[in-house]
Amino acid sequence: MPTPIAIALGDPAGIGPEIVAKTWERREAEGLPSFFAVGDLRAVEAVWRGPVSAISDPGEAEACFPGALPVIQLESGGTTVPGAPDLDGARNSLDALELAVGLTRSGAASALVTGPVSKAQLYSVGFVHAGQTEFVAERCGVSSDLVAMMLLGPSLKTVPVTVHLPLRDVPDMLTSDRIVAKGRATARGLQRQWGIESPRIAVAGLNPHAGEDGAMGREDLDVIVPALERLREEGIEVTGPHSADTLFHAAMRSRYDAALCMYHDQALIPVKTLHFDEGVNMTLGLPIVRTSPDHGTAFEIAGKDIASAGAMIAAVRTAADCAERVSRL
C-alpha cells in the first residue's frame, strides 16, 4: 500500500484551500489516491462546507480519506480571510511547506504537491529562496542548479533553461553549462519519473528561426549547438536547435518527449495555450516527487467558489503516477 500524498495548502488566503477541497470532492470521479493537506484547517472551513478531519499523522489519512478531507493542522496566528493575505498566513504557508517536504522526505508521504504561495508575502516574512522549488531543493540537499522545472499538460512537457529573469538578461545567462545541466535533469527525470527509457528531447533555439545560421543572432550556433554535442556525448538523444515557433504543433509534439526551452515564456506560452486549466509544474532532479498546479494564489477570486481545481487535480494525479513509477525502480 503506497503512503498518501502530502499537499501543502499554500497561502491560506489564496485559492489553495478551495481547490484542495474541490480535488477531494472529485477523488472518486478522478480516481485519485489518498492524500492529506498540511496547513490551517480553518482556511479550508472558511471556503468550503464539506467534511474536514484533523489528523496528527499521515498514517491516519488512508482510513479517514473516503469520508473527509484529512488535514494536518498547523494553526495560523491570523484570522484567514479569503482574498486578504497577511503575514501570519505567509508564515503558515511556509510552515506547511516545511512539514510537507519533511513528511515526503521521510517516506511518510509518497509525493509532495505544493499549493500556490505569494512570493511577495513570503519575502516579507524573511523567506530567502527564489521560490518554493529552490526551498524544496535545499531541504532535499540538492543544488538548485541541478534541478529543473518542467511544465506539463496532457500533450506537452517543456523545461525552461532560464526562468525568472528579465528578457534582456536571458542571452547572457544562457550558457552551454546551464543548457547541459537542464538537459541532463530533463533526461533523468523522464527516465526516472516518467518511465521513458530513451527520452527524446527537442531543444528550442533562442533567436527567431533558431538564428538562421547566425544571420539573426549567434547564440544558437555558439552556445546551444555545443551544449547539444555534450549531451549527445553523454548518450542523451537531443535534436535542435529548432525554430521555436514551429516546435509545438501536434505533429512536432509527437516526435519528442520534452522540449528544452531557453526562457520562461518560450516554455510557458505553448503549455498554457494548449493546457491552461490543467497545467502542472513538476520539479525534476530531486530525490522526491514534487508537483504543483501551474497557477498562482489568485487572491482576487479566493473565497468566491469559482476557482477551477483542474490543475490541482492534474498535479495530484501526476504526482501519484510518478511516485508509483519511482517506487518500482
Added chain:
Amino acid sequence: MPTPIAIALGDPAGIGPEIVAKTWERREAEGLPSFFAVGDLRAVEAVWRGPVSAISDPGEAEACFPGALPVIQLESGGTTVPGAPDLDGARNSLDALELAVGLTRSGAASALVTGPVSKAQLYSVGFVHAGQTEFVAERCGVSSDLVAMMLLGPSLKTVPVTVHLPLRDVPDMLTSDRIVAKGRATARGLQRQWGIESPRIAVAGLNPHAGEDGAMGREDLDVIVPALERLREEGIEVTGPHSADTLFHAAMRSRYDAALCMYHDQALIPVKTLHFDEGVNMTLGLPIVRTSPDHGTAFEIAGKDIASAGAMIAAVRTAADCAERVSRL
C-alpha cells in the same frame, strides 16, 4: 462581380506551385473565389498533372477558372527543378511578385496572395528589401514602419512589434513609438479589413509575468505602459501589458480581437501551436489586401506531392473575405 485574386507563385523550385495547384483542385470544396497565378507555368506542370491555362490578362481568369488553373506566364530562364533553387528561379519569383502587386494595385486583381520565396536566393539576385512585405509596402508607397505583420488562424490573431531580430536586440529596439505605430496599424486593419468597428487589442508584456511591477525588467512599465496610454488617447481599446504565458488560452482569446506581441516567437509560437496547418500572414496598413501562407519554400519536400495546401487555402480565403469587406467601405 469582384475581380479575381492574384497569387504570386513564389520560388518555382519551392512548394508554391504545388500548393497553388492543390488550392485550385479544392476550389469548389472550399468555396474559393476565382484566382489566377503569376509565375512560370512550367513550374506548375513540373509538379502537377492537372489542367493549366496560360492567360495574358486577369480579365480572362474568371471564364477559365472552372476548368483550369489560370496562369499569367512569366517564363524563367532556368530549368525549374523542384527542390533545386537557382538564380533564374529567384529572378522569376521577383518578377512574379512585381507583376502581381501591380495588378492588385491597379484593381485588375482584388487582392494579393504571395507564395513562399527564399530570401537567401532573392538577396543573391540583388533584392534590397528585408522581405516581400517591405517590397510590397514600397510599391504601394507606404513606409514599412507603418505596416504591420499579422499572423492569424481561426481562433487567434497576433501582431509582433519587432520581427526578425536577434532576441538580444529586442529590448532596445522596443520603443513606445514602435508599439504605438503597430498598435495603430492593428486597430485600423481590424476595422478596415476585418470589419470590427471597435477592435479590442490585448498587449503582451516583454518580461516574464509582464515584469511583475518592475521586479523582472523595467520595459513593461517604462516602454509598454506609456505606449498603451497614447493608444488609449487615440481612442483605441487596449489592455495590458499582460503576462504573455496566460494570454493565449481559449478563455483569454475570446476577450480580444488581436494580441500585440513584443517579438517574433511571442507572436508566432501561439499561432503556430494552435493553427500550424492553416496559419496566414497578412500585411496591415497597405492600400491593398495582401496575405500569404505562413510557411517557407520547403525546398526539401518540393515535388514530392506531400505539401499541405491548408495554409494557402486559408490565405486565399482570408484575402477574399477581407477584399470583400474593403470593397464595401
